[in-house]
Amino acid sequence: MATDTTAVDEWEIPESYTVTARVAEHAQSFGDRAAVYFRDATGAQRERTYADLRDDMYRFANGLAELGVEKDDRVMHLFPRHPDAFAIQLGALATGALLVPCSSMLRANDIEFRATDCDATTIVVHESLTDMVEPVLSETPIERVIVLDGDDAALADEHGEAGESDVHWTSVRAVLADQPTDYDGPDLGAADPMSINYTSGTTGKPKPVLHKHRWMYCFNRINAPHWWNIDDETELADELLWATTGTGWAKWFWSPVGVGLTTGATQLIYDGEFEPETFLEILETEGVTKLCAVPTQYRMLANADLDAYDVRVRDALSAGEPLNREPMERIEDAWGVTPRDGYGQTETVALVSNYPGIDVKPGSMGKPTPDVGATIIDVDDEAEVEAGEIGEIAVPVGSPAIFDGYYEKPHLDEQKLSGEFYRTGDLARQDEDGYFFFEGRADDIIISSGYRIGPFEVEDALVSHDAVAEAAVVGSPHEERGSVVKAYVILADGYEGTVELTDELQAFMKAETAPYKYPRRIEFTDELPKTSSGKIRRIELREQEQAQHG
Structure with a gap:
């Protein structure tokens, strides 16, 4: 599978580029344009130009x-x-x-x-x-x-x-x-450090991803035209952007900061819990034209009465996990817009996307984003795999679309950035038309409602409870969330696998980890499948969950 990465070498990032300078330029050029419409759960509204x-x-x-x-x-x-x-x-x-x-x-x-x-x-x-x-x-x-x-x-x-x-x-x-x-x-300038965005800690402690100010130029160059459908010809006065992400996630920098502020667009910020009817009412009354949400939100919106609202969204973006066919078709029928999936990481910009101008294939994350150089390589070496073969999504280390290393962690830089490619750890295959299809994580990551959850952190917290002798955690298919955390638990002596103990373990986990990481499903078992060296074979547990809930 040959992937043209030559365009990557054509990037020229202005040395003086920063998002703060861009905002100052926008204020000078069109200071009275609304930058933010803010609305909270009570209906209170505020505006910032x-x-x-x-x-x-x-x-x-x-x-x-x-x-x-x-x-x-x-x-x-x-x-x-x-x-x-x-x-x-x-x-x-x-x-x-x-x-x-x-x-x-x-x-x-x-x-x-x-x-x-x-x-x-x-x-x-x-x-x-x-x-x-x-x-x-x-x-x-x-x-x-x-x-x-x-x-x-x-x-x-x-x-x-x-x-x-x-x-x-x-x-x-x-x-x-x-x-x-x-x-x-x-x-x-562009070469000065800007942020440290910590990863989700899927393979150990969270890693400090260092980005420089040039990251914002990359979003303006890549995410804006190839995902948000905003280019130099876009009449921004006619657009209202809404990304439903929170301020603590890298996605906030992907969209509200990296696209909204760098382009000079007007965007909506809503501080309230997700509720389908409320979101639909906001889309209608505020006149949102470009929406970016996670698949779980699209699935729940698709189950609501979409026809009861006059939604004028022209671009619907989805990220975090693959979006299945049913909600895509329901939203397309109601809004006349097909949600476009995109893929990237805390370390990158949008590496793969259903960018404007290509047909959307249900279940596909799209094609390699132009000018980035994303490809699929063998999990064991740096050779690109053939169409139809599963490999690891990777990007040439010289691509401006990736991060600038880990903050004061040279040993991690050596591990991830010393070869020809930066390996994402995500597995995919490419079809004959060039579309990528997500196949899972090389490190057993669980993606639930757009959150990336590593099994090791959940397992470690579980076994700290007196009742748990051993635990294995995998993703279990779920209609709305994509997957939920499922824990297979071997009990310590003297404990019985009761409903009351399940409730106790779930309450314990909510206090020990972020709430979205707790196991929504728990199964008590006498043994776990293991290799000859004693490592848990999670693939067997995942297959079991797929057979039961898929």
């Missing part, structure tokens, strides 16, 4: 600098979709600091690990999430906590100027107060 974003970006940057944040410092953030999310992120980037996004689905020990691993000195956290941060502060290098929507009087009363751990607490409001809307910060 590009001039607002620029001004708040510089105000927050000045406030951070006053607190002592400097170039190359690591600034973590932990907050929901919020009207001030962009201002906080952009302000931190303007100082030359590296953003370290965190999801509210994490636990306190996850925050401790990330802060310690990258030596973060600052965290911006929503007031509703401070309980995730406060218990581990003394074990981290964090020097300052900035609370979004925090009450200054309450913070002063509880923490004073500095608590016992010498951590300074303040609020976003206080950081912004009385700051000027111009900023004389460091000169930054």
Whole structure:
């Protein structure tokens, strides 16, 4: 299978390119254009123009600098979709600091690990999430906590100027107060570090993926035209983008930041739980023209009364896992638009996509995105496989579409970036027409509702319960979620596999791991299939689940 990667060498990333500079340029060119329409679950709405974003970006940057944040410092953030999310992120980037996004689905020990691993000195956290941060502060290098929507009087009363751990607490409001809307910060360019996005930890501890500011140019060059269908001919005044992702995921940088802000588009941010009728009402009343959601959301939307809403979506994008035929056909019948799947990772841009101009094949992630160089290679060497053969999705290490290494982890760089290709760890096959079809993870990853879940973390947490002697975790097919976590459990002596114990184990796991990782299905067994060397043969368990639930 020959793949033309020559176009990769034609990339020329402007040396001065940063997303902060792009926002400032947009504010200069069309400052009164809405950058963000924000809506929350109560129906409250707020708007931010590009001039607002620029001004708040510089105000927050000045406030951070006053607190002592400097170039190359690591600034973590932990907050929901919020009207001030962009201002906080952009302000931190303007100082030359590296953003370290965190999801509210994490636990306190996850925050401790990330802060310690990258030596973060600052965290911006929503007031509703401070309980995730406060218990581990003394074990981290964090020097300052900035609370979004925090009450200054309450913070002063509880923490004073500095608590016992010498951590300074303040609020976003206080950081912004009385700051000027111009900023004389460091000169930054495409080659400067921008963010540390941690992986899901599928094969051990989460890995710190380093991206430089050039990452934003790559999204503008690749994701915008080849996924969002936005190019120089697009009339952005007629478009409203909505990506349903949260601020702590790499997908937030894929779309709201990497496409929305770099192109100068207007986008909707909704802070509320997914509910099909609510989402359909928002699509209708707000006039969303481009939607990016996960397959689970599309499946649930497809089961709702689509014909009851006047939806004017012109591009529907899907990512996280393959989207099956039924919801695609239902949405196409109702909206006249076929959802287009795309594939990438925390480490990359959209490597494979059903980009505009090609037919969508149900079940396919699409074709290699132009100018990227994605291909499929043998799992044991670097030779490309033939059409129809299963191999590993890979990208030439010289492609600008991949990350810049792992933050201060040269041994990981050596493992992943020293050969001819960066291996994604995802298995696929390519048909005769050039379409890629996902075949699973080389490392047994479970994809549930778009979340990537590694079995080892779940198993380790399970066996820490007194009732569990041994456990094996695999994905189990599920109509709406694609897959759910299924745990095969060998009980310790003295325990019985009752409904009550199942409930207890599930409650235990929700406290030990992110909620989406807990096993929704548990089966008690006397033995697990193993190789002669004692390794669990998860393939047998997956086949068993496929036979039962597929």
